[in-house]
Amino acid sequence: MNTLTTGLSLWPLLGVAWVIAGFALRINPAVVAVSAGLVTGLIAGKPLLTVLELFGTAFVNQRYLLLFLLTLPVIGLLERHGLKQHASAWIARLRRATLTRLLIAYLGLRQVGAMLGLVSLGGHPQTVRPLLAPMAEAAARARLGHLDRDQQQRIRALCAGTDNVGLFFGEDVFVAFGAVLLMQGFYAEHGIQLEPLQIALWGLPTAACAFIIQSWRIRRFEQRMIAAPRPIAASDDPSSGPRG
Numbered sequence: 507m508n509t510l511t512t513g514l515s516l517w518p519l520l521g522v523a524w525v526i527a528g529f530a531l532r533i534n535p536a537v538v539a540v541s542a543g544l545v546t547g548l549i550a551g552k553p554l555l556t557v558l559e560l561f562g563t564a565f566v567n568q569r570y571l572l573l574f575l576l577t578l579p580v581i582g583l584l585e586r587h588g589l590k591q592h593a594s595a596w597i598a599r600l601r602r603a604t605l606t607r608l609l610i611a612y613l614g615l616r617q618v619g620a621m622l623g624l625v626s627l628g629g630h631p632q633t634v635r636p637l638l639a640p641m642a643e644a645a646a647r648a649r650l651g652h653l654d655r656d657q658q659q660r661i662r663a664l665c666a667g668t669d670n671v672g673l674f675f676g677e678d679v680f681v682a683f684g685a686v687l688l689m690q691g692f693y694a695e696h697g698i699q700l701e702p703l704q705i706a707l708w709g710l711p712t713a714a715c716a717f718i719i720q721s722w723r724i725r726r727f728e729q730r731m732i733a734a735p736r737p738i739a740a741s742d743d744p745s746s747g748p749r750g
Contacts (some may be wrong), residue, residue: 521546605646605731609665609724612638613672617717620676623683628669639665650731657731664727668720675716678709 521542528538540561547557612628619627628634639662646661647653653661677683681702686709693700 518546518550520549603645604649605642605661605728606725608642608645609638609668610721613668613717613720613724616669616672617676617713620673621679621713623677623680625673625677625680628673630666630669634665634669638669646728646731660727664724668724671716671720675709675713679706679713681706 524542524545525538528542529535543561544554544557547560548554552560616628619625626632642661642665643653643658646657678685680686683706686702686705689705690700690702
């Protein structure tokens with residue numbers, strides 16, 4: 507058995523190779539992760555009951571993280587049963603809903619939620635991809651008609667960027683945010699006593715400027731799309747009609 511100079515066995519590292527092989531063969535990730543843990547523990551000389559006990563302890567200690575991860579398959583099931591289509595159809599029925607109004611409203615909600623510590627209220631996998639992006643595309647399609655692939659990708663990128671801006675500049679105002687506490691500790695080390703609320707409030711002007719600038723970018727984006735030549739859909743092209 508190959509060992510390091512300190513006598514440490516390298517055989518448990520086969521669990522890493524097991525994970526790589528499982529992902530390369532496109533095996534279920536949950537099966538790969540669990541089996542790799544079992545293989546690593548058994549090769550390391552741990553009894554099976556001890557390995558299972560470690561699994562149980564890790565599950566209990568990280569149960570809140572696992573609850574968050576469970577939202578991903580739930581969202582996948584909702585998408586499979588037409589979540590995007592229902593969101594698009596709903597926004598298309600709202601006559602006053604435009605791309606600009608939709609994204610600015612989401613930006614405001616995202617920033618306010620992040621200021622209150624609700625950073626998981628939005629996000630790319632749980633909100634932007636299944637809900638916001640389809641609704642934004644439907645709002646743009648209702649005003650512009652057909653959208654080509656490049657326009658769709660740009661709208662999706664704008665939705666993701668809007669979520670990033672709202673989260674990044676909103677959480678700076680949250681008193682329990684890590685950066686705020688880090689700055690408080692830095693000042694405390696140098697004899698300057700500041701409350702987290704005092705530091706967080708200084709983030710309000712930056713958050714307001716970020717909201718205004720991003721709102722202007724969203725409005726400018728829609729205006730450019732309106733002014734740009736519209737692509738011809740296949741159904742509107744005379745040359746694509748039925749041929750005798």
